[in-house]
Each structure stands twice: as structure tokens, then as C-alpha cells.
Amino acid sequence: MFFHIVLERNMQLHPRYFGRNLRDNLVSKLMKDVEGTCSGRHGFVVAVTGIENIGKGLIRDGTGFVTFPVKYQCVVFRPFKGEILEAVVTMVNKMGFFAEAGPVQIFVSNHLIPDDMEFQSGDMPNYTTSDGSVKIQKDSEVRLKIMGTRVDATEIFCIGTIKDDFLGVINDPATA
Amino acid sequence: MVDHYNKLVKLMARAFYDDLTSKGDNQPKTGRTDNRGIAVVVLDALTRRQWVREEDLAKDLKLHTKQLRRILRFFEEEKIITRDHRRETAKGAKMYSAAVAATADGHPTAREGEEKVKLHTHSYCCLDYAQIYDVVRYRLHRMKHKLKDELEDKNTVQEYVCPTCGKRYNALDALRLISFEDEDFHCESCNGRLEVESDKIASQEAGDGDDNVRRRRREKLKDMLQKMEVQLKPLMDQLSRVKDLPVPEFGSLQAWEARASAAGRAANGDINAADSKMSQMGYNGASIPYSGDTKVVVDFNGTEGKGEGIKSETESTSLKVLPPWMIRSGMVLTKEQRGEVKQETKMDGTSTSITAQHTDDKKSTTEQDDNKSLQDEYIKAYYAALLQQQQELQKKQELLNTTELVDPSSSASGRQVGVKSKRDDAEDDGTEWEETPIGGNGNGGFKVADLNLNVQAEEEPPADEEDEDDIDWEEG
Known part of the structure; x- marks a missing residue:
């Protein structure tokens, strides 16, 4: 699920950036630093959308670096149990398949794949129904439901299922 | 009160420990050595006693001490009985027999040759009713849960186990487990190839078979669940009956002995055991x-x-x-x-x-x-x-x-x-x-x-x- 929230961060800026563009430099450095990171608490930071407030800088002794407390708005993505996501399959093996929904990695184990789909090994390992009409392989797009999440301080990993109504392949690259 | 609990124990014994064999599996079972059901006998005997010395129990049951001990150890692991071991002299033994004499079911035969006991380790055992109640409930819960889960494919977090080192992982670890050499999961510590943990009841004979097998498996599970409900109904009824009753508590061996012998003494020895039994339960002195x-x-x-x-x-x-x-x-x-x-x-x-x-x-x-x-x-x-x-x-x-x-x-x-x-x-x-x-x-x-x-x-x-x-x- 996406959230638009305000976060705060202490940015350290090298003295060489001081000048007319200090603020721009600060913002671009902020974006470089936080976008794409993941915190267990808020999820993945997708994009910084604005700066709320930049506090007074504090010059560090010895280094000349200046620390600015920056409040910024950002979009975060946090997967939840039970959430339905669309994801791209990245890897298929006999244990199941891995998929990515943006920054989130999701593993779907083979017993959460519908019973009528079977693993076919080979050059392009895939899960196929007995009549061959549906095929899950690398780069397939699937809709899945998150069954569990593992949230560490800097990492979120999910397991999902496609064994439910309206879940499964939504766009097969082979046929599209 | 105790009756209800005893009934519970008896039902449980018959439900879960009926076909328990105390012999190791390596021995071929002939008709003579087949001792299935002995566990039930032991539990039944224990419902008629409180704390009992294991030798005496063995004697009463005409069992070999070792055999009995094996069964008792098993029950201890199952948290059904509490045991107490102590080195004791003839005096200690006497203390126990005094206590036994004061209980209703003290068996006179059990006290023969007490005098010659000299600082031996004696083991005593006693049913732990409070724990039994919980154990049975937990067991039923797990049984039901497992069957239901499997029926609905609900245990969603697949588990993997390393066959070489026995380490267990679940699907949430999957990302760390994939190796780049092949497509399998590998153990983090020994790099062994992980296997899907299959603790499923019905999956043994049904491999990754076709639809037919799956459907049959489902039916089998459903059948199992139903059978369980029917066959364990008396046990569940008894559980609910016992639910609001106070648990008979004998306390530790020492406490029990003290109480029992005190009660026995107090009754001047002529009121027998039944009183002291009663007084032990409700009576706090x-x-x-x-x-x-x-x-x-x-x-x-x-x-x-x-x-x-x-x-x-x-x-x-x-x-x-x-x-x-x-x-x-x-x-x-x-x-x-x-x-x-x-x-x-x-x-x-x-x-x-x-x-x-x-x-x-x-x-x-x-x-x-x-x-x-x-x-x-x-x-x-x-x-x-x-x-x-x-x-x-x-x-x-x-x-x-x-x-x-x-x-x-x-x-x-x-x-x-x-x-x-x-x-x-x-x-x-x-x-x-x-x-x-x-x-x-x-x-x-x-x-x-x-x-x-x-x-x-x-x-x-x-x-x-x-x-x-x-x-x-x-x-x-």
C-alpha cells in the first residue's frame, strides 16, 4: 500500500556545496540518499515529493560538514498481509517462483500455486496448466495475494499466493 | 471431582496411548512380547492411586520394574505424570508407607519388606491432573488444526528442512536460500540441498499426482476429520465436563506425604484412609x-x-x-x-x-x-x-x-x-x-x-x- 507521509532526516552537507545552490544541492542529495531505501517501519521510500522545512544548519567540529534537519514529504510503499499486488516474475524453480512488485520481492511457493499447474523444467522453467493455456515463467505478470511478510530493519520480504479467485497470470509475455 | 478427572484420564489413555508399545521398534513383535495396551493399564492403575512408589506399582501390576519405568518415563515426557526421585533410607521409606497407609488405596501388599531398604534411590509417580487437562486439550487442538489446515491448504508458510544438518527454514527465508549455481534452495550453514518439509498426513502416498489423487486426498482428509470428531467425542465431552471443576491436586511428594501421614495420624489410625484422602483434597489444615x-x-x-x-x-x-x-x-x-x-x-x-x-x-x-x-x-x-x-x-x-x-x-x-x-x-x-x-x-x-x-x-x-x-x- 502507498502512503504519502512526512519524514525527517539529518542531512550532512560538504562545505563545497555552500553557496547560492545550497538548498537545491541539499534536496538533490536527499533524493539520492533516501529514494529506494527501505525501512521496516515505513516501507520503501518511492519518491520525495516536497520539502516541508529545512532547519538551521549545525557546523560539525573538525570536519566543516554542516548538518541540516530536513523535513520532507515522500511516497512510501509498504506491503501488508492480505494485500493484492501485481508483480513481475523474476525467477521460476521447482520450489515456486519469485516475483517483484516494484522494490518488493515476493516468493510464491509451489503449494500456493494452483494444483492444476505443474512445474516444467528446462531452458525456461515454468508452471503450466495441463492444457497449456496458462503459463507462468520469467517476466510473466501475475496478480498475487500477500500471505506473509518478513520485515527487518532495512528489508521487507513477502510470500504470496496465487491460489485464489482472480489471482494468477494477468499478462503473458509469450502470447502478448 | 476426582472421578471426572479419572474418567478423563481413562478416556485419554484409550484414545491416544492404546497402541503404545514400550519395546523398541527394532524388536520383532511376537504374540508374547506384544505389550500394546499396557500403557492404558498403567494409567488406569494410577487413577486409583495418588503418589505411588514405582516398585510398588510394578509389583501391583505384575510388571517388570524396567518395563514400567520405561512407560512412566514416556508419560513423564508426555507431561501426564509427575515423578520424583530421591535417595532415601528405611526411614524415608517408612514415611512414605505411613502416607500410603493413610490413603484410601494404600495397598497393604505394597509395604512388605520395607525395613530392608537402605539408602536407595526411589522413584515415585503421580498423575498430574491439571497438566493432563491441558495436554489433552492441546493435543486435540493440534490434531484438528493440522487436519483443517491441510484440508484448506492453509498452512501457507511452506517449511524447508536440510536433510544433512536438520536446520529448518520457511518460505520467508527463500530469498536467502536460492543459490546461483542451480535453482534449488541451499542450506545456509552446510550448503546442503533443502527439501520441502512434508509433515502432511495425506501426502505420503499422493506425490505430485494428478487431479484425481488430489481429490481423493481431500476426501480422505475430510473423512479423517469427521472420524476424529465422532471418535473423540466422549473425550471432548469429558473435557468440557471437567472444565469448571477444581483440579485434584496432590502437591509434591513431600507435601503429600506430610499431609497424608498427618491426616492418618490425626484420625488415630482407626478411621481409615478415605478421610485423609478427602481431607487432602479440600482441606488445608x-x-x-x-x-x-x-x-x-x-x-x-x-x-x-x-x-x-x-x-x-x-x-x-x-x-x-x-x-x-x-x-x-x-x-x-x-x-x-x-x-x-x-x-x-x-x-x-x-x-x-x-x-x-x-x-x-x-x-x-x-x-x-x-x-x-x-x-x-x-x-x-x-x-x-x-x-x-x-x-x-x-x-x-x-x-x-x-x-x-x-x-x-x-x-x-x-x-x-x-x-x-x-x-x-x-x-x-x-x-x-x-x-x-x-x-x-x-x-x-x-x-x-x-x-x-x-x-x-x-x-x-x-x-x-x-x-x-x-x-x-x-x-x-
Whole structure:
């Protein structure tokens, strides 16, 4: 699920950036630093959308670096149990398949794949129904439901299922 | 109370431990060595005992000690029994046998050759009812859960196990487990190839087969679940029955021994075991708050002092009402133990007391449903005796009056008795027995024949008492 929230961060800026563009430099450095990171608490930071407030800088002794407390708005993505996501399959093996929904990695184990789909090994390992009409392989797009999440301080990993109504392949690259 | 729990244990034994074999699996089972069901026998035996020394149990069951011990160890692991081991001398053993002698089911045979025991390690075991209740519930819960999960494919987090080092992972670890050499999952510590943990009941024969197999598996599971519901119904019923009952608690071996032998000693050895068993369960040893009450009665009798010391002593050790099924012929019991309600104190020889008596009777009947028929007969006998007493009563009345004259406030004391009897009713089960000693101690100068009678009760003739006794014995 996406959230638009305000976060705060202490940015350290090298003295060489001081000048007319200090603020721009600060913002671009902020974006470089936080976008794409993941915190267990808020999820993945997708994009910084604005700066709320930049506090007074504090010059560090010895280094000349200046620390600015920056409040910024950002979009975060946090997967939840039970959430339905669309994801791209990245890897298929006999244990199941891995998929990515943006920054989130999701593993779907083979017993959460519908019973009528079977693993076919080979050059392009895939899960196929007995009549061959549906095929899950690398780069397939699937809709899945998150069954569990593992949230560490800097990492979120999910397991999902496609064994439910309206879940499964939504766009097969082979046929599209 | 214990009965319900014992029934639970028996049902559980038959449900879960019926086909338990104590022998290792490597031995071929012939007809002779097939000892299935022995676990049930052991558990049943334990329901009839409290703490028991394992050698004695083995002897009683005609089992080899080692064999029994193996079973008991298994039950200990299953958290069904508690065991206690201690090195003890002959003295310690005696302490135990004293305790055993005080319990209802102390088996006389178990005490042979006690004297020659010299500092050996002895093991004792006892059912742990509280834990059994939980264990059974947990077991049922797990069974149901597992079947349901499998039926609905609900245990979503697939588990993987490393066959070489036994380390377990689940699907949430999947990202760390994929190796780049091949597509399998590999163990983090030993790099062994992980296998899907299949603790499924029905998946054994059904591999990754076709639809047909899957459907059959589902049906099988459903069937299993249903069968479980039906077959374990008695057990579940018993569980719910037992739910609100207090758990019989024997305490640790030491505590139990102390209590049991104390109770045994207190009963002077002639009241046997059943009492001490009863007193162990409900009785916590410190119910002397009644000594104040009884003093009132004693005062009224005008014979205070003498009886008190003895009384309070006997009180502390005394005597619960025995359920009728526990009364066997040959037991020396007081009436209170048989569950008869005392009327002595409530009769002070006036005609009004008779009506009071009736209400008392009624109350006591409601209180003791199981004694109802007995109570009826008792009433009949009582009326017969009452008529007969009416004549005697006059004489006694005179006698009583003389004593009351001695007492400075005779009318006041008369009321006092009324008050007293009411209070008796209120706390009936607690107070009933407390008066026995008064009678039994023979502290009355006015005693006629029966020692159990109080002064106020003299109008109740001994013959009456005998009647009750007879009825009691038959019913019991």
C-alpha cells in the first residue's frame, strides 16, 4: 500500500556545496540518499515529493560538514498481509517462483500455486496448466495475494499466493 | 471431582496411548512380547492411586520394574505424570508407607519388606491432573488444526528442512536460500540441498499426482476429520465436563506425604484412609476459626475448659463428610462423616424446637441430594422415636431446667442456641463436623448413653442413632 507521509532526516552537507545552490544541492542529495531505501517501519521510500522545512544548519567540529534537519514529504510503499499486488516474475524453480512488485520481492511457493499447474523444467522453467493455456515463467505478470511478510530493519520480504479467485497470470509475455 | 478427572484420564489413555508399545521398534513383535495396551493399564492403575512408589506399582501390576519405568518415563515426557526421585533410607521409606497407609488405596501388599531398604534411590509417580487437562486439550487442538489446515491448504508458510544438518527454514527465508549455481534452495550453514518439509498426513502416498489423487486426498482428509470428531467425542465431552471443576491436586511428594501421614495420624489410625484422602483434597489444615463458636456451646453446657484442648486438636485434623460410596462396613466413622446433619444443638428440649427441627431437616435434604431416600427413612424413624421421647422429654426437661438454673441467664442461653443452629445451617458443610468432638469427648455431665450426644440432644435416644446407622450401611 502507498502512503504519502512526512519524514525527517539529518542531512550532512560538504562545505563545497555552500553557496547560492545550497538548498537545491541539499534536496538533490536527499533524493539520492533516501529514494529506494527501505525501512521496516515505513516501507520503501518511492519518491520525495516536497520539502516541508529545512532547519538551521549545525557546523560539525573538525570536519566543516554542516548538518541540516530536513523535513520532507515522500511516497512510501509498504506491503501488508492480505494485500493484492501485481508483480513481475523474476525467477521460476521447482520450489515456486519469485516475483517483484516494484522494490518488493515476493516468493510464491509451489503449494500456493494452483494444483492444476505443474512445474516444467528446462531452458525456461515454468508452471503450466495441463492444457497449456496458462503459463507462468520469467517476466510473466501475475496478480498475487500477500500471505506473509518478513520485515527487518532495512528489508521487507513477502510470500504470496496465487491460489485464489482472480489471482494468477494477468499478462503473458509469450502470447502478448 | 476426582472421578471426572479419572474418567478423563481413562478416556485419554484409550484414545491416544492404546497402541503404545514400550519395546523398541527394532524388536520383532511376537504374540508374547506384544505389550500394546499396557500403557492404558498403567494409567488406569494410577487413577486409583495418588503418589505411588514405582516398585510398588510394578509389583501391583505384575510388571517388570524396567518395563514400567520405561512407560512412566514416556508419560513423564508426555507431561501426564509427575515423578520424583530421591535417595532415601528405611526411614524415608517408612514415611512414605505411613502416607500410603493413610490413603484410601494404600495397598497393604505394597509395604512388605520395607525395613530392608537402605539408602536407595526411589522413584515415585503421580498423575498430574491439571497438566493432563491441558495436554489433552492441546493435543486435540493440534490434531484438528493440522487436519483443517491441510484440508484448506492453509498452512501457507511452506517449511524447508536440510536433510544433512536438520536446520529448518520457511518460505520467508527463500530469498536467502536460492543459490546461483542451480535453482534449488541451499542450506545456509552446510550448503546442503533443502527439501520441502512434508509433515502432511495425506501426502505420503499422493506425490505430485494428478487431479484425481488430489481429490481423493481431500476426501480422505475430510473423512479423517469427521472420524476424529465422532471418535473423540466422549473425550471432548469429558473435557468440557471437567472444565469448571477444581483440579485434584496432590502437591509434591513431600507435601503429600506430610499431609497424608498427618491426616492418618490425626484420625488415630482407626478411621481409615478415605478421610485423609478427602481431607487432602479440600482441606488445608487451618480451619480452626470455629473454635470460637464451639466455645459458646460449651459455655452453655457449663462444662467448659475440659473439652476444649482436645476438641481443637481433633478439629484441625478432622473429618469431612464422606460420600456414601466411600463408606464400607468395618469403618469406624462418626455420624458427621457419614454426612448426617447434626441436630443435637438445635434441640433445647422445648416444644418449639421440634418445628425448627423440621426446617433443618428440609434444608439438609436439599443440601444432600444423594441422601434423600436415606433422609426420608430417617425422618420416619425420627418421628417414631420422637413420640417415644416425648415422655422422656419431661424428665430431661426437668433436668435441663435445673442446669439452666445454675446458669445465670437461662432464657438468654436458650436464644443463644437458636442463633447457633441458624449459623450452623448457613455454613453447614464447614461446621457440621466441628461438633463431634464435643460429644465424643464426653465433656457433658448430663451424658446419657451415647457419647455422640450433646446435652441438648438427649431427647434423641441412642436407638434412633442406631437406626440411622443401619440405613447408612445398607445404602453405602
